[in-house]
Structure formats: C-alpha cells, structure tokens
Amino acid sequence: MRDFICEKIKKIKPSGIRRLFDIANEIPDVISLGVGEPDFDTPWHVREEGIYALQKGRTFYTSNSGLSELREEICKNIKRKYGLDYDSNSEIVVTIGGSEAIDIALRALVDPGDEVVYPEPCFVSYQPCILLSDGVPVPIELSAETEFRLTPDRLEAAITKKTKVLLMSYPSNPTGAIMDMEDLEKIAEVVKKHDLIVITDEIYSELSYKGPHVSIANIPGMQERTILINGFSKAYAMTGWRLGYALAPAHIMEYLLKIHQFAIMSAPTVSQYAAVAALREGDKDIEMMKGSYDQRRRFLMESFREMGLPCFEPYGAFYVFPDISEFGMTSEEFCTALLKAENVAVVPGSAFGECGDRHVRISYAYSVETLKEAMKRLARFIESMRQKTL
Amino acid sequence: MEKEIRKKILEILEKDARLSAKDIASMLGYEAGEIAAEIESMEKESLICGYHAFVNWDKTDDDRISALIELKVTPQRGNGFDKIAEKIYQFPEVESLYLMSGGYDFTVMLKKATMKEIALFVSSKLAIIDEVQSTATHIVLVRYKDHGTSFIEPHKDLRMVVTP
Numbered sequence: 001m002r003d004f005i006c007e008k009i010k011k012i013k014p015s016g017i018r019r020l021f022d023i024a025n026e027i028p029d030v031i032s033l034g035v036g037e038p039d040f041d042t043p044w045h046v047r048e049e050g051i052y053a054l055q056k057g058r059t060f061y062t063s064n065s066g067l068s069e070l071r072e073e074i075c076k077n078i079k080r081k082y083g084l085d086y087d088s089n090s091e092i093v094v095t096i097g098g099s100e101a102i103d104i105a106l107r108a109l110v111d112p113g114d115e116v117v118y119p120e121p122c123f124v125s126y127q128p129c130i131l132l133s134d135g136v137p138v139p140i141e142l143s144a145e146t147e148f149r150l151t152p153d154r155l156e157a158a159i160t161k162k163t164k165v166l167l168m169s170y171p172s173n174p175t176g177a178i179m180d181m182e183d184l185e186k187i188a189e190v191v192k193k194h195d196l197i198v199i200t201d202e203i204y205s206e207l208s209y210k211g212p213h214v215s216i217a218n219i220p221g222m223q224e225r226t227i228l229i230n231g232f233s234k235a236y237a238m239t240g241w242r243l244g245y246a247l248a249p250a251h252i253m254e255y256l257l258k259i260h261q262f263a264i265m266s267a268p269t270v271s272q273y274a275a276v277a278a279l280r281e282g283d284k285d286i287e288m289m290k291g292s293y294d295q296r297r298r299f300l301m302e303s304f305r306e307m308g309l310p311c312f313e314p315y316g317a318f319y320v321f322p323d324i325s326e327f328g329m330t331s332e333e334f335c336t337a338l339l340k341a342e343n344v345a346v347v348p349g350s351a352f353g354e355c356g357d358r359h360v361r362i363s364y365a366y367s368v369e370t371l372k373e374a375m376k377r378l379a380r381f382i383e384s385m386r387q388k389t390l
Numbered sequence: 391m392e393k394e395i396r397k398k399i400l401e402i403l404e405k406d407a408r409l410s411a412k413d414i415a416s417m418l419g420y421e422a423g424e425i426a427a428e429i430e431s432m433e434k435e436s437l438i439c440g441y442h443a444f445v446n447w448d449k450t451d452d453d454r455i456s457a458l459i460e461l462k463v464t465p466q467r468g469n470g471f472d473k474i475a476e477k478i479y480q481f482p483e484v485e486s487l488y489l490m491s492g493g494y495d496f497t498v499m500l501k502k503a504t505m506k507e508i509a510l511f512v513s514s515k516l517a518i519i520d521e522v523q524s525t526a527t528h529i530v531l532v533r534y535k536d537h538g539t540s541f542i543e544p545h546k547d548l549r550m551v552v553t554p
Contacts, residue, residue: 021552034552124554173554295402295417302416345552368409368417 012128016351020335024345031374032345036173038237038318039365042274043285046236049277053270060269064261066094066245067272073279074245078230082205082215084223090250093257094267098203098231098244101256102167103129104263105199105227105246108255109165110135117158118167119150120353121174121321123201126167127353136162141355144312144323148177152186159194166191168216169201171208171316174352174361176297178316181214188219197252198226203244206235206286209294210315224249227256232271234317235286236278241271293318296364296371303375307382318365321349325358327385335360341384342377392428395420399428400437405538407441446541447502448533454502456530459512461496462523471495474521483511494526 017034024030041047065071071088078084086092095101102125110116112134118126120139130137140158142148150168166187170179179187191198198216205213217226231244246256278285300320304311311322324334331348338344347363349356364371395418402414409417411426418425432438447454463474471489478498479487486499498516500508512527533541 015554017552017554021550024551030551032551035549036553037549039547039549298419299413299417347552351554368406368413372413 008131008134012131015124016332017124017347020332020339020345020347020351023336024339027339027343027345030339030343030345031370031377033362033364033366033371033374034345034347035363035365036319037239037365038234038289039367040237040289042236042238042241043278043282045281046238046274046278046285050241050270050274053273058269058273062094062266062269062272064266065089065092065257066267067269067276070094070272070276070279073276074247077279078228078247082213082218084215084217084228084247086247087250091253092245092247093253093260094272095231095244095246095260096264096267097233097239097242098201098229099125100260100264101229101231101244101246102126102199102201103132104256104259105229105248106130106133106135106165106167107259108252109133109197109199109227111164113162114164115160115162116165116167117155117163119148119154119169119172121148121172121349121356121359122352123169123173124351126169130167135165138163139353139355141353142175142177143355144310144321144359147312147314148172148175148321149179149183150187151183152190155187155190159190159196163194163196165199166196167199167201169203171202171204171213172319173204173317174319174347174349174356175321175359176314176317176319177312178208178210178213178314180211181218184214184216185219188216188222191216191225192221196225198222199229200226201229203229203231204234204317205230207290207293207318208316209290209297213316227252232275232278236275236282237285237289238271238275238278241268241274243267243271243275293364296366296368299368299371300362300364300375303371303379307375307379309382318363320362320364321356321359322362323358324360327382328389331357331360337385338378338381342381344374344377344381396428396432396437399425399432403429403438403441444537444539446533448541452502454504455508456502456533457500457508458528458530459498459500459516460494460526460528461498461516462525463495463519463521464523465495466521474519477519477521478516481511481515483507483515 071092075086075088106129110133115136115138116130117138119142127137138158140154200216217223217228227246227248229246232238304322309322314320331350335346335348347361349359398418412422415422415425465471483500485501488497490497512525517525
C-alpha cells in the first residue's frame, strides 16, 4: 500500500506535552500542576441553562455565525468591558473554542509562503496551525528579561517583505505575561508601518491581575487590521463546552465565516444557549474566580522566593513560568526528574517553543491545599538537586 | 483598607481555618506579622469566634440525629427577644439559635442527640419556658450540604493530568 499521509502533516512535530502526559498518567496519586484549564466547575446557573436547552429540544444547528442572541450578548459584553464596537450581524463568528478561531483566522489570511510572526513561548497550536495554512512560522523568541512582553525592536527584527500576520496572545499561556497600553501602542506602530494584520488571542483577558485588560484593537487605527479572538473556556470555566468567537471587520469576517460554514457548520447549540446565561449573569463568577487565582498566584511567587527559584512576576492567566536553568538540565529532563522523585507534574517550557527551555510552566488552577503540598515537594526536590551539584 | 483586608482574611479562614498567618500573608501580599496581628485582634473582638473541624457524622457509626425546632414566643416588654434567647442558648444542647422573620420567632438547631434526648429536651426544657407559646420539632433526614460543602459527592478533579 502507498503511504497516504500528506507530507505537510508528517512534518508537524507532536506536542511536547503529550510525552509528559503519558508518563504522568501512569502514576497514581500524582500531584499535577500541569493543567491548562480552570479548576472551578462551570457556574451552576450556566450549566442549568444548558440542561434547560436540552430539555426544550434546542438541539438543531444554529446559523453559521452563531445564535443571534449570543452574538448580540458577546458584542454588548465586548463594548461594555473593552469599549470596542462590533456589529453582531457582520463582524462576529461563534466558533468551537478559541482554537477553531485561530485556525480559521490563519486560513483566511495566509497564502502559501506568507510569513506569520508570533512571540514564543506561546500556546502549542500556533506553529502547527500556521503550517497547516501553508504559512511560514517565524517565532520571535522572548525572555524573562522583557517579562515575555513583545518589544517593537524584536518585532521589527523578525519582519521581512513576506510578513503578513502578527499572531499574539496576552495574557499569555504559558508565561502569564501581560502587555499594557504603552507596550501595545509601540507594537501597533510597527504593525501599521509594515502594513500587517494582527490576530490577537485574548482568551485569558478576564484573568489580568494588574488593572483592566487592554486589547491591541483598542489602539486607534488598529481595529480595522485586527482579528480579535476570545471565548468562554477560561473566563467562565467552560473548557469542555468548546465555545469561542472571533471578531473582525466585516470584509475580513466574511472569509472566516466561509471556512467556518463549510468546515464546521455551527458551534454546539446547547453550549451557545448556556453561554448566553454566562454573559448575562456571569460577572460575579468571574470576580470570584479571579480573586481566588490572584491569591494563589501570590502564594506561588512567595514560595519561589523562599526556594530562591527565579521567576518574573506574571500578572495574567493562571500560570507562572519559573527559571530552572541553574540545574543544568533541559526543561523536559527537569520535569521528568521532578515527576519521578516527587510525583509532581509540571510542563516543560520547551513544549511552548525552544526558547522556553530554561523554564517550566506551573499552573495555579488548583486549590491552595494542593499548591501547598506541591510547593513543599518542589522545594525538597530543588534542595536535593542543589546538594547534588555542590 | 483595614476593613478590606479583614474581609479577605475572614473569607479565606472561613473556607480553610488551617491556613497559617504566613500562608494567608503570602496569598494577600502582606507580611506574616501583620496578618497574625489582624487575626489576633479579630479573635479578641469576637469577629472570629472559633475554629472547628467540619465533621460528617453520617460517615461514622454515630446514630444520633439532628433536630431543628421552630419556636413561637411572647416577647417581653422592654427586653424584646434577647432575654428569651439567652434562656435558650445557655443550654449546652443548643447548637445554634436564630431569631427569624416570618411565621415563627426562633430557629433552634440542636446538637446531635438520640430521639429520646431530643424529646426530653423539648418537653422538659424548651416548652416549659414561660414565654414559649409553641414548638414544632423537625428531624433532619439527610444532610446534603452544610457550610458551603457538599456532603454527598466529595470533590474530585475530573481534569486530565496534563493539558495545553
């Protein structure tokens, strides 16, 4: 038989997270700080709305772009929270998580050979999605020195004549980095100068602990060259409902919608009804979860200070990204050793790009009790590693 | 400022009273000493009135039961309900006591006891108080949730071990 698999797919490397998952999954009683989703249950009133939708038999397709009620609520919410105006008829598509939105945004923009620049370390799907859309991935390697913020000079250095898209995500998974208005203004200048378009994945926008979140679309002249992606997974603890959305000017949205309508049809209907409830009455839920994350974030930072483990202070998402380079191991070696010695699972920074290899990603989407025990074990592990190298 | 930090400490302790002042300090971004002092003064002011383990007695072989009693009383001139309340909450059998709005006056929650003990307490201690007009005793059949904690399903982490 012939080898039927296409070369493009074969070249894409499997996710580095997978390997660690396979080991960790075999260990009973593993304490995992490796999860990229909230520990909270979806708020009950939202789940109830989902159940009600099922009871009422709301199990048919919705329009391609999503339930009109939901689109209106999303646009209202984006206006209320970030001051951005989008038309709920022509400038939005409801997608299967933020992930689908990233995929269709790239596919709508990228011609073969177009370069897509994106800060690294970053979410695991960016590079593969760029390759799938026949683009050329051009990572911009960032470090803790700039607190993993994208700087105009780094961006400028990555741009060539073939560059078309800047793909970025703040607050960031895996680093927890944020960018404020001043940072974004400088980036916007470079974007405009080189006539680029921005795909901004702001799935963690509600989890920003240092003042309100700002979007690059907020900067004058940027909304027209921005595809803004967000969703329900992180803000409302709704990962398994698979619901996100993209917002963009109508003449761009038209093409995202074209891909979505043929590839997907419409996002899950029950999830869409539940999401309406989340937007209408979810502010309190967000406030409660955010407050809790922030306490855990501080707790971890304090634990690292006590251990003498260097870590820049992240102000977003629910990750910390400490520097483990002093131990002279790759991040994967470090994670495997930690898992074997102390049954604690954290994710190697290299899973998010080569330049993440000095770091590990630790999630604080866990109870303080779990974090406390994990930090005790991490401290013991670090101490034993330091003894060894003496 | 002080009020805000107190509220946060109370919210944390209400969920987990075993967290040390040091833990709470790091969670809130304060010095351990500041938090310890704040907790101590809240204890002195009776804002914090105790620290208890939250026991699910149903899981033990203990077969005593919990009862809730509705009381209708005649308030006294000048003293209102407080004097009557005092007569009731002094009994060690009483776990909690609330003055209510609505169809009756007091809710009395009794500590776990046998049916016999409860019957005796109601008839010989509560019902004979001068101001008490009537009592209605209800037995708790199943405790599903208490102090914000579900008794039926212990919280299990259903997430996969590692996800992107």
